[in-house]
Structure formats: C-alpha cells, structure tokens
Amino acid sequence: MDKSTATVISCKEIAESIWDLRLRMAETFSGEIRPGQFVGLYPGSAARLLMRPISICGYSGGGETPVQLRLVFRAGGAGTRELAGAQAGDAMDVLGPLGNGYDLDRLAPGRVLLLGGGIGIPPLLGLTRALTERGAQVTAALGYRNGDLFLKEDFEAAGARVLIATEDGSAGVRGNVLDAVRAAQAEADVLCACGPLPMLRAIKAYAAGRPCWLSLEERMACGVGACLGCVVRTRDIDAHSRVHNARVCTEGPVFAAEDVEI
C-alpha cells in the first residue's frame, strides 16, 4: 500500500452521473489486489483534502506490467464531480489498495449470490470474475433505479447469471434486488452484498443463517486505520479496538453479516 500518482487512461460517463475511470498505476502501487478492496482518490482542489474511497471494480497487470485499475463511481458531491472531470493523461493521486477484500477461499467454489444496489454494483464485478475463475456458480442480482443498466453486460461476460431489478420497473423485476432473487427463485450457498444500508439490512435478514458478506461504507479520513473515523458497531468486542467498533477501512469494508450491527 502506498500513496502514489496514477495516470488517467480514460474517464467516461457510462450512465447518468456514473463514471468509468481507468487508471495506470505507478510502480509503487503494490501489494496483492483482492476483489472488495478499495482505493482513495484525491480530488485536486486544495479545498478538498480527504480522499474519496472508491471500490476496485476491475484490475489487470501486476508483476512486470503496470497495474491498471477500473473504478466506477457516482459523481454525486463536489469531490467526485471533480474526479469525473479527469482527462486522459492527467495525474491522479491514489492511496491503496485499502481494506480487506473478500476471502475468495471461503466463497468458491459453490453457488454464490451477489447482490448489488446502485453504486454498490461495481465492486461485485471484480468479485464475479475472480469467483467464476475459481469455478464458482455466480448469480448477480443487480438493482437499478431505472433502465440505465450500467455494467450489466460486464457481469454477463464475466460468467454470472444476471438478475435485474429496477425501482421504476423499466427493466427486470420492479422492486429491489431481493424481489428479483425471489422471482427467480435463485438459490445460493453464500451471499455477498454491496449497496445502501436498508438493502444490506434486508439481505442480512434474508440470508437467514447462510454465510453472508456485506461490503460497508462509512465516512473516512485516513483510510489506513489510524484516525478511527470509519467504525461500524460490532456484535463482539473487536480484536483491535477492544470495544464494539471495527474500522471499515482496515477490518472491512467486507464483514460477515452476523459480526456487524447495522
């Protein structure tokens, strides 16, 4: 892990306010990269000093060839809107890779149900690839606001069976990801979910004892476990903090659903 300066390969809007950023990382961007990990992107403005945590959607290279990252994010606030303005060739400061990522050995092979809502969808793409490579049977239930189904084809190309839910019913099942899962009667040995908190809560309940991994979001300052800004309440006393709080940036962002009180 390091803070290093990457080079922007491209940055394109792939759906309304959803941007697909490709970066060529500096050589010092090192360490194993695992699906579920994230990076911190620093907006250039001197008014905005904290990094924006963005999950790794895809990656390639490593070893001899430079690492390339694919990051898909919503330009919502001022910082991400600034990042969305990146042009090919621009320099961008990146901290990472950060966080624990998914423990693939505990997921594959087997029937894995991935559930992604909105901007929670991108992190599951890298996971899909890694899982299908390891022979897992992946169903990806993707929940969108409307028919603007960003990344859907990427999930199919990565070998997942894709279920779609849209809030406005313009594609797939009208409703949320669980409605799509129920409609398809999709079965699974293990669940992995990423998305808004109410969705994660519903999925935790739905998992009903099956192994279920949740990728959480929290406001971050350092991204490396030092500031204790980004904690989530835990069921048990956390080994590091010695209180009922785990750091999302370090112990997470991926947690076993039963371990966290969300």
Added chain:
Amino acid sequence: MDKSTATVISCKEIAESIWDLRLRMAETFSGEIRPGQFVGLYPGSAARLLMRPISICGYSGGGETPVQLRLVFRAGGAGTRELAGAQAGDAMDVLGPLGNGYDLDRLAPGRVLLLGGGIGIPPLLGLTRALTERGAQVTAALGYRNGDLFLKEDFEAAGARVLIATEDGSAGVRGNVLDAVRAAQAEADVLCACGPLPMLRAIKAYAAGRPCWLSLEERMACGVGACLGCVVRTRDIDAHSRVHNARVCTEGPVFAAEDVEI
C-alpha cells in the same frame, strides 16, 4: 470594470522566472484602458482566494475586436507560479481594468524619462507606446539584475531611447537606473517610475521638483477601493479617506511623487 473570464493565448518564460502572458478578454472586460492600470489575476487554487495585481504591459483591440492584454510578471510566490503554468486555451479569471493609470495629457508631448527597475519595467512599455504616439520624446532607463534584458527590444520598437543598468554590470552601466541616467546625461521635463521602494525614493529625490509620477505597489484584497487594505501614506488629507491615506488600487497606483510619503 468587471470580473470576467479571459482565455489564455500564450504564456511564455521570457527571462528567468519572468513570464509573458497574453490574454483574450471576455466581452464584458470593458472600459477605457490606460497605461499604468492593472488587472487582478485569480490563481485557480481554492487555497488562494485573492487576486494577484499585475500591471497592463500592452493591450490591443477594443470596440468591435476583443481586447487582448499582455501581462509580464515574475513568478515569485505560489500564486504567480501557478499563473505561470497557464496553457493556451485555459480560462483565467480577471478583475479589471483597475486603478487610475497615467494622465497622458500631463506627460506628452515633451521629454519624458521613464525609469523601471526589475519587474517594474513591464508597465512602462504600454506607457512608452502611448507617449511616442502622442509625440513625446521618451527615454527609458531600465534596471536589470543581470544581462537578461527582457522587453528591451520592445521599448526600442516602441520608439524609446533605451538606457540600461545592470546590478552585475553585465550590460549597460553597472548600478541602478539613476546611474544609467546620469551616465547618459539624459534630460527630461517629467519622470515616471516603477520599481522597488528604495529606487522610487531615490528617484523622488532625484526629480528635484520636476513633475514625477510613481507607480506604487501594496498588498491588496479587493482591488476596487472597498477594503482599505492597500493604502499609502499621503502628504495631505486624502479626499476620499479623509485621513493621510490613499488607496493604491483606486487613487493609484500612479501617484505624484510629492503627494505620497514613501
């Protein structure tokens, strides 16, 4: 006067740390432009919110054709270094034109001696052009640190007799502008000077009763006379402030030497 967004035509280093910036002004950049006036350039960094006052070195256009400005400045601190990084096509926010400028009717025709030291040289170039056009006989005594004689040819092309002084003696007279003037026994009916404070003090003394105009610098915040940040001590009670202080940005930057206590 207005704050408007100009387009950078070019920005080139013409001597060590001395940059020549050409701007195409927005249509709303309006009003008569006079030699001795200045503009406020806003660095883009959100950490730096105040404009940098830079004198107008040259200008063209107006009326039907868009105004173009030439600004020559030293990239000394962080803000001017940032401005020096401007690329052709970039947008740059500009406030102006600001200040009083020279009253040409009180200078031309006649024998005018212009004295510029260092980064005080550029504002005198526009003045030279305006004066020679009006039939004045212009001698420009230019003081440089070393043989890097930026703008010298521009003064010659504008019709001035040019006297050179360098601190290290590598060109012209070794010493300051007054040494060059004395060496050349240059005579004048009126003097105009721009440069560091010790130089202006010496020139005020040298003028010895002849009309002498000084272009002053002071730290500025608003640039339009509102904040009272940029005052210079005056001999008489100032008509606006009603104390012995005049605003450099509004009553100046050009003052009659006898009116200011420097």
Added chain:
Amino acid sequence: MNEQNQRPDMSVTIAGVTFKNPVMTASGTFGSGMEYGQFVDLNRLGAVVTKGVASVPWEGNPTPRVAEVYGGMLNAIGLQNPGIDVFIERDLAFLEGYDTKVIVNVCGHTEEEYLEVVERLAGEHRVDMLEINVSCPNVKQGAIAFGTDPATLCRITERVKRVAGQPVIMKLTPNVTDIAEMARAAEAGGADAISLINTLTGMKIDVETRRFVLANRTGGLSGPAIKPVAVRMVWQASQAVKIPVIGMGGIASAEDAVEFMLAGASAVAVGAMNFHDPCLTERVVDGMEAYLVRHGIPSAAELTGAVRG
C-alpha cells in the same frame, strides 16, 4: 402544487425591520456599497452593512494590512474610517438612492465614542439599524475587552440602546470561550439582534524573511476557512437567546448562506469572498431563491434554525 409555482417569499423581518431578502454585506468588506455598485445591483440586496464608522476620522494601521492565507485572508485594517460627519454627508447620501436597508456599523475606542456616533445617527431616517462592533481584534484600546467580557458587553449594549434611534445589533467576536454567554449578555443588555462572527485572530510569518507578514503582527482571519467555527457559533448563540441572529463567516455560495440559516440565523452576510467574486452577494440571493424553489420551501424565514437532529 400551486404554492410551488409561486416564487418563494425571500423577505425576513428582524427587530421590526423587513428586509427584501436575508442577504447582507459584511461590514468592512463592501465599503458603503459604492465600490461594488458596478458589480451588483444594490437594490437586490437585503441590506448594505457599511464599514465601521467612528466619531472622528481614523488612520488605521500601518501596511501591510492584508495577507492571504489558505482558504481565507488576514486583515488588520485597524478600522480606518472618514468619521461620522463625512459618512453622513457622503456615504449615507449615496445610499439614499437605493431601495435596500442600511445598517451602519459603529466602532469606537471608548464607550463614549460609540455613544457619540450612535447619537449622531439617531435622527438619520436613512439608517435602518445599527451594528455595534464590539469585537474588532485590531483595536487595542479597550474594544477587545467589550467583546470578551459579558458584563462589559451587557453594559455597553444598555448604554447604546438608551441613545439609539434605530434597532441595535451587537456584533460578537468569536475569540471567546463561551459564545452563548456573550449572546446572552447582549440580549440581557437589550440588544435587538446579534451578528456573528467577526474575525478569528490569526497570524502569518513569512519564513523567507522571518518577519510578521502584517505590520500589526496579528490580524483577523476570515473566508471559507472559518466557516465551520462560524456555523457552530451561530448555532450555539441562536440556541442561547430569543433575539434574531445574523450569521456570517466564510460564506462563498448560496448553499453556505442556507447552512447559516439552518443553524439558526435569520439573515446572513457575505464578507471576504466579495473580494474573490465581486458579484457574490447577488449570486447568493439568486441561489437561495433557487434552493427554496428546489426544496419546495415557501419562504426564506422558514430556513431559520430548521436543521434536524
């Protein structure tokens, strides 16, 4: 819905004075309006708050008086002003021509000097309110004590109120341990409103020359850098008193202005950022109206204190 098609009501009323909108200028950053008249239509502002005026002309501090810092600036103008006579003749006469409220900011070295100015203004119909600057960090002879001691603040408020011909706003300094206590002291003294924050005392040293950047050594910090402190203090002060609060400190956009209103301000003032964008005040008016429309809020006054737990 019909209501949403109507333009929101931007007006606010403070101490019986109705402002066409809650956007004012922060004292000392806008002259008497004259200098910014070429950038904004003064008729569109809620009020012009003038530069502090004293009983006689003040020279102010030596230069350099201003310095740039990260996300803001320092100033040590030292309250240079032409004195109340010229102010009335020239600045007040100028403002006569505009359809906006006028709030005159008053300063003094002593309580008597404040009272002299307040008395002189009592009969001036063009003055809608007074703002008493008891908080300028650049005046050494006593003024800072007014602003940081509750008992003194209460007393000067009472004395000003006794002679004032207009409603009185006490302007508070943020350089105190407990802003709520200061707000209560002003209220106890009979203030009709309070405004805050004035500048935080700061300093800059040039590491190359190893000298203080300001001739006065310390100066008042203003601009976006101070906004979180200002919002907190406006919230604490507005929780502590019943009189209206005018909020300021780093406002750079309509959203910033809304933030101050939500924290408890009944009106806001735009200060140092006028220097960055001379048209800012008018943009804040437009942006606040657009915010109200976007959120379906019928009137600006409803924003006051509307932050939710």
Added chain:
Amino acid sequence: MNEQNQRPDMSVTIAGVTFKNPVMTASGTFGSGMEYGQFVDLNRLGAVVTKGVASVPWEGNPTPRVAEVYGGMLNAIGLQNPGIDVFIERDLAFLEGYDTKVIVNVCGHTEEEYLEVVERLAGEHRVDMLEINVSCPNVKQGAIAFGTDPATLCRITERVKRVAGQPVIMKLTPNVTDIAEMARAAEAGGADAISLINTLTGMKIDVETRRFVLANRTGGLSGPAIKPVAVRMVWQASQAVKIPVIGMGGIASAEDAVEFMLAGASAVAVGAMNFHDPCLTERVVDGMEAYLVRHGIPSAAELTGAVRG
C-alpha cells in the same frame, strides 16, 4: 564557510528529553505509529505522539465521526481507545522496536481517570513524555472545563505532576478567550511544556438533507484552515511562559513547520494532513533540514521564536 557545509543540527531538547528533530505526530492522527509505519520510517521522526489513551476502553461517538470542510476536516471521534492495559501491551511494545521518542497522550472523563493512566505509565521506560489532553472538545463530562478554566487547569497539572514518572506536556484548547492565561496556568501548575493547538470547535450542516453531518453535531476543526489561529496562539503562549511550546495546527509542509518554530515553538506536530499525505512527517523533516541549509542556520533550535518584529 565550513559551518554551512556541515549538516545542520536538527535535534531539540524539551524538558531534558532530546529529540532527534523537532517533528512529531499530532495525537490521534497517527494511531500509535503502526498504521503509518508502511509510509514513513518511524526512526526518522522526532517523536511519535500516540492517540489519547484512557484508563479503560472507550467506545467513542456514533458515526459519522468525520467530515470534510474547506481546507480541513471536522472530527468527533470521541476519544475511542482500547484502554491503558492493551495500550501498554500492544502499542508501547510495538514502539519498543523504534529509535524515536514516545509521547503518550492521556485522556479521561474525570481527574481521577487521568491520574490513573499517568500512574500506570510512571514505570514504563518506553514512555519519554506524557501529553495531557485537557482540551478535547468531544468529551462532554468535564474535560472541556479542564481546558478552559485556568484554575482547574492549574490544579490538574499539579496533580498529574505529583504522580507522573515522565515530564508532562499540557495540551491546550484554542477555544478560549485568552490563550496566554491558559499557558500561564499550566506553567504555574508545574507543566514541563505545553502543546497547542487542539482543534477549534466547528459544525457542518448538509443543506440537502438539512441534518448535522456529524452524529455528535459539533466536531473539532483541523487542517490548513486553522493554521493562522494556531500560529497566533503559539506566539502568544510562548511570549507568556518560559516552558517550551510544541506547536501544531494545519501543518502541511516544512515551511509551515518552520513558521510555528519562528512563532515560538520548540517542536511541531503534523496532524490532519497525514491523511492527505501519509508520508508528510518525513517530508517535513527533510524540508526543514533543507530550509536550515538554504538559510545557513546551524541548528533547528535556533528557529524557536526567531521571528523579527
């Protein structure tokens, strides 16, 4: 000149403890060094100042605990910490492996809790100094009173000094009317040094949701935005007392660090900007040395208070 060819002496001595250079980490922004060990060589730092530790584990505040603001951030961590036992076993043991000074930052809800931690650490040889955080704005039960009332500050300093096994630094809050008075109170209580500034209390409201951004509503402002206030207070405090001052607040570069030294600090700490640049502390060490070389100043200690009128 021969002197200028030699490398400057970067060491500074505070209360008998010699630091290899004046660059420390600000408490709470660097964990116990562990998390930043991958970015900087801890052996190159003057000292690691640890996150505040209490007698028992603290949960801290609910989230959101951090928010970004213009040129800085707000935090309301609420002093979450694993308690002194785990701290000694794990964090102190980790630091055993490094050749840098260790300053342990201590917090408590009551004076007794502070004393308990100080006593527990008295025999720990790995602890070089204590920093007593009497200024955390996020602890409601009393801690803020310690930091803002001179008499209480003096008393707790005396009590800590009585049981402390190491020299004691009192860390001051900037949220006071008169920082010089607080500095003198710490000195009167027997403090070996003071450090400042802790965070300025601030607030942020999300204008779209109309809610407080921090669960705690208020939080501590840090980062470049507060630097001018911090430099001013370091200057005022160092003028007021004879004990050494450790300066902090918004340091983002070696030049910023030098500015604090010139204002009167004997050492400096890098805080929130570690989050922006995790290698910052080491860069500040290098940059300060380069500054000394460039200016022909033989030792870092000579910078202390060297600002010229």
